[in-house]
Amino acid sequence: xxxxxxxxxxxxxxxxxxxxxxxxxxxxxxxxxxxxxxxxxxxxxxxxxxxxxxxxxxxxxxxxxxxxxxxxxxxxxxxxxxxxxxxxxxxxxxxxxxxxxxxxxxxxxxxxxxxxxxxxxxxxxxxxxxxxxxxxxxxxxxxxxxxxxxxxxxxxxxxxxxxxxxxxxxxxxxxxxxxxxxxxxxxxxxxxxxxxxxxxxxxxxxxxxxxxxxxxxxxxxxxxxxxxxxxxxxxxxxxxxxxxxxxxxxxxxxxxxxxxxxxxxxxxxxxxxxxxxxxxxxxxxxxxxxxxxxxxxxxxxxxxxxxxxxxxxxxxxxxxxxxxxxxxxxxxxxxxxxxxxxxxxxxxxxxxxxxxxxxxxxxxxxxxxxxxxxxxxx
Amino acid sequence: xxxxxxxxxxxxxxxxxxxxxxxxxxxxxxxxxxxxxxxxxxxxxxxxxxxxxxxxxxxxxxxxxxxxxxxxxxx
Numbered sequence: 001x002x003x004x005x006x007x008x009x010x011x012x013x014x015x016x017x018x019x020x021x022x023x024x025x026x027x028x029x030x031x032x033x034x035x036x037x038x039x040x041x042x043x044x045x046x047x048x049x050x051x052x053x054x055x056x057x058x059x060x061x062x063x064x065x066x067x068x069x070x071x072x073x074x075x076x077x078x079x080x081x082x083x084x085x086x087x088x089x090x091x092x093x094x095x096x097x098x099x100x101x102x103x104x105x106x107x108x109x110x111x112x113x114x115x116x117x118x119x120x121x122x123x124x125x126x127x128x129x130x131x132x133x134x135x136x137x138x139x140x141x142x143x144x145x146x147x148x149x150x151x152x153x154x155x156x157x158x159x160x161x162x163x164x165x166x167x168x169x170x171x172x173x174x175x176x177x178x179x180x181x182x183x184x185x186x187x188x189x190x191x192x193x194x195x196x197x198x199x200x201x202x203x204x205x206x207x208x209x210x211x212x213x214x215x216x217x218x219x220x221x222x223x224x225x226x227x228x229x230x231x232x233x234x235x236x237x238x239x240x241x242x243x244x245x246x247x248x249x250x251x252x253x254x255x256x257x258x259x260x261x262x263x264x265x266x267x268x269x270x271x272x273x274x275x276x277x278x279x280x281x282x283x284x285x286x287x288x289x290x291x292x293x294x295x296x297x298x299x300x301x302x303x304x305x306x307x308x309x310x311x312x313x314x315x316x317x318x319x320x321x322x323x324x325x326x327x328x329x330x331x332x333x334x335x336x337x338x339x340x341x342x343x344x345x346x347x348x349x350x351x352x353x354x355x356x357x358x359x360x361x362x363x364x365x366x367x368x369x370x371x372x373x374x375x376x377x378x
Numbered sequence: 379x380x381x382x383x384x385x386x387x388x389x390x391x392x393x394x395x396x397x398x399x400x401x402x403x404x405x406x407x408x409x410x411x412x413x414x415x416x417x418x419x420x421x422x423x424x425x426x427x428x429x430x431x432x433x434x435x436x437x438x439x440x441x442x443x444x445x446x447x448x449x450x451x452x453x
Binding site for chain 1: 390391392394420421422423425426429437438439440
């Protein structure tokens with residue numbers, strides 16, 4: 001079978017799962033950025049920045065290992081890691097600490113919150129808009145996208161070709177949408193300040209979030225419309241679980257972002273992939289207001305699968321939900337049993353096997369193999 | 379007054395070994411028997427608790443308070 005034919009089979013499998021139809025088998029999306037260590041155990045995370053081409057090369061080798069090659073998802077390679085990570089951190093007006101420079105050699109990169117926004121800046125947003133404030137906050141943290149190394153498009157194209165040769169699905173990662181305004185603002189102010197703001201000036205925070213929602217959602221949806229054809233687009237949420245904020249706070253400050261985004265994307269036939277960390281059990285019912293199959297829920301393992309199945313099982317595909325700690329320190333038997341348990345709960349449709357949040361950098365190869373084998377029924 | 383509860387938060391699986399080392403240090407210093415070690419954070423679960431040698435996994439802040447009050451006999 002050619003890689004192109006394999007990609008078609010895997011794409012069909014993924015699309016069936018997210019449309020809640022019965023695929024030929026449950027898709028497996030277990031991509032991790034630390035798989036390179038399975039090929040070269042002396043390589044460290046700092047090497048992703050110091051010698052990225054070597055890491056890309058051995059990451060590709062890892063995806064060709066027996067059993068591992070059964071995964072439907074492919075690797076993320078071919079981009080300049082530091083530029084990508086600094087842009088990612090800038091979504092929170094934060095900086096990224098890089099292993100080997102700011103952190104030990106084999107540490108994972110860290111988002112370092114700067115909190116450049118002041119209390120008075122709420123009025124600035126109300127007067128001048130969020131786009132103005134964004135530029136000003138970038139200036140305060142010293143973030144200048146133009147000064148980042150430009151992407152090596154020739155190398156990226158070469159890597160894309162190599163990834164295509166693996167015959168993986170093209171539908172395991174979607175276009176990235178802007179972060180919910182609640183998340184952005186909590187980064188801009190730093191979390192403790194932001195929670196004090198919610199108590200001391202609730203109306204002002206609400207007014208600013210409304211402005212941010214209006215500006216960022218329309219921009220994000222426009223980018224999806226004008227970009228390559230998309231099946232789904234991804235939103236990340238990490239600071240809004242139901243064991244972290246109250247329903248009252250969620251309803252006023254957070255959910256409107258999801259509501260506007262999901263509705264707007266649905267109008268252009270694009271699904272919303274909800275990468276929601278923390279325990280969302282108490283908020284899952286809010287997502288039943290959207291048309292069936294308009295979202296995919298991607299938890300980090302803290303929302304129990306039983307709760308997801310019970311509340312959202314008839315509404316959307318669910319990806320997950322092996323605990324990431326288990327693949328790092330558990331045994332293959334424990335991982336196999338965890339995967340079997342998820343398969344028993346979820347049945348034969350509306351499910352993508354994965355590790356909650358993402359596969360950690362120190363995942364053991366034999367544990368990932370155990371999850372794959374359990375999913376394949378071997 | 380010596381600590382009777384020690385809470386350690388963890389957001390990265392790559393920090394598991396550091397926390398394990400921290401708990402082993404308590405043992406080496408003869409302090410482990412006097413303190414309950416609670417762990418919490420996104421990637422932590424029962425397997426992690428066993429690996430680190432901690433006493434209890436707290437799923438969230440509320441559970442941590444409930445567990446601590448019960449352990450300390452606070453009503």
